[in-house]
Amino acid sequence: MFDIRNFINSKIETYPWRHQIIENFFNDSDFKEIETTCKKLLEHYKGMPITGHDCLTIGQVYDIIGDKAFKIIMESNRVLLDNFDDVISNFPNHRKFSKYFCIPTFHILPENYGPQKIHDEAYDKTASLVVYLYPETSVGTALFKTEKQESFVHELEWKQNRAMLFCGEENVTWHDFYSKDNPRVTLNYFFREIKSNMIADNDNYVYFKDVDGPKALLPKSLPKDIIDYLTSGALLK
Secondary structure, three states: OOOHHHHHOOOEEOOOOOEEEEOOOOOHHHHHHHHHHHHHHHHHOOOOOEOOOOOEEOOOOHHHHHHHHHHHHHHHHHHHHHOHHHHOOOOOOOOOOOOEEOOOEEEEEOOOOOOOOOEOOOOOEEEEEEEEEEOOOOOOEEEEOOOOHHHEEEEEOOOOOEEEEEOOOOOOOOEEOOOOOOOEEEEEEEEEEEOOOOEEEOOOEEEEOOEOOOOOEEEOOOOHHHHHHHOOOOOEO
8 A cells, every 4th residue: 555644744855946755655565566567667678768758658568567566556646646735735836737637657767878958847747756766776866956067966866766756846946867877767757737638549549638748648559447447537636
């Protein structure tokens, strides 16, 4: 069972801007399953950087990660959505929208990849949550005071099963991510604005029509019950 109290009661850091660090995001047994999943993903996408521009939704990797990991991740997603007001309660300047959407995505970087681009977070995101998964040693998140490289403050230390939450603020929450000697596999929960939950489809995918940013794609090859579940409001608040 996902421990929302551990999440909400985790410590808040304020320098160089407000963020929350959550230790032991998943319980021990669930994390072991997720770690195994990461190894499968890393092998499958070896050498292929999967970043925020072409992130892998949980639907896109269902055939690789399997039903058990899928259910663990989706349980955490549902609990976070159900308790969203509490999740963002420590961030008084969060962006306010009428409807929120969150689909867990994996980002995979091979070794020595990046940096990306220092950014303060997309305008349609209310909150961003990254969970450091695999391997044991990698690179966390680089924090900056401005969009300039010379304003670097420090790098949030990578630790497996540690999560970082922040609410994007324009010209404030400057950060970046990259890898060094080892690859970097993270699970990301982006709580985005969605204007409706209209579903569309093409020859290969079912997707959410009015999601800003990268489309949340669900391959039509998925089992029908998984598609039905993901499109029935499981990702919405």
